[in-house]
Amino acid sequence: MDKKLIYIADDEINICNIIKSFLVKEGYEVEAFYDGRSVYEAFSIRPADMLIIDIMMPEMDGYTICSLLRQKSNVPIIIVSAKDTESDKIAGLNIGSDDYLTKPFSPMELIARVKSIFRRIEFDKSNVENNHIIKILDISINSDTKTAEFDNKNIGLTGMEFSLLYYLVINRNRAVSRNELLDKVWGFENLVETRATDDMIKRIRKKLSNAGSALKIDTVWGFGFKIIDKTNGRV
Numbered sequence: 503m504d505k506k507l508i509y510i511a512d513d514e515i516n517i518c519n520i521i522k523s524f525l526v527k528e529g530y531e532v533e534a535f536y537d538g539r540s541v542y543e544a545f546s547i548r549p550a551d552m553l554i555i556d557i558m559m560p561e562m563d564g565y566t567i568c569s570l571l572r573q574k575s576n577v578p579i580i581i582v583s584a585k586d587t588e589s590d591k592i593a594g595l596n597i598g599s600d601d602y603l604t605k606p607f608s609p610m611e612l613i614a615r616v617k618s619i620f621r622r623i624e625f626d627k628s629n630v631e632n633n634h635i636i637k638i639l640d641i642s643i644n645s646d647t648k649t650a651e652f653d654n655k656n657i658g659l660t661g662m663e664f665s666l667l668y669y670l671v672i673n674r675n676r677a678v679s680r681n682e683l684l685d686k687v688w689g690f691e692n693l694v695e696t697r698a699t700d701d702m703i704k705r706i707r708k709k710l711s712n713a714g715s716a717l718k719i720d721t722v723w724g725f726g727f728k729i730i731d732k733t734n735g736r737v
Contacts, residue, residue: 506551509554510525510532511556511559512534512556513560519534521582525613528616530616541555549575555567556582557583564583564594565597572597580600581599583602583603586604586605595662599662600662636671638729640652640716643668645668652715657710657715666683674730703727707719
């Protein structure tokens, strides 16, 4: 099996070196960059399997990198930043990052989160053979391409939005708690505030509505969310 390629971008060289050394010991191929534009240009030439990026960097900040990459790729992105307010974390997740870790942090915790994201990706791939396309109401969910389509048109979900909708769909007709979504979708129970799930649900609902879909994500007050599917159709 080929080594996973991970790009790190942080203008603090010592942090880059520490993260790189731990990842290399775990068997990953790692390249470090010290400004945002360099890592973005490198990804355009040779896409990595994951990015670990700071927010505040010269040339191009982490938010901009994340937004630009989400226009063309579902590559997993972990933000590592000293910005530790709830609004900072929500902003990072809202623009499509898969995880948000605040400085200072344990390198081993970062490693655990990296492995968790790769495990989730492999889990999704393992379901492709038996569950390539799920049809629910007027939406087709393709676990291979990580897309949700209405009338054969991609409704434009980010990678994390797709994972959240996909998890609700495969657990349709059952109420799923916010904590379960945090655990199964983000990979760590209570890793981020439960508001992150609510904000992401709002964005998914808006994209479904804008596409013209009748698929609804119901709120189970004080608990979580549920999708009702009376057809239970599959292809």
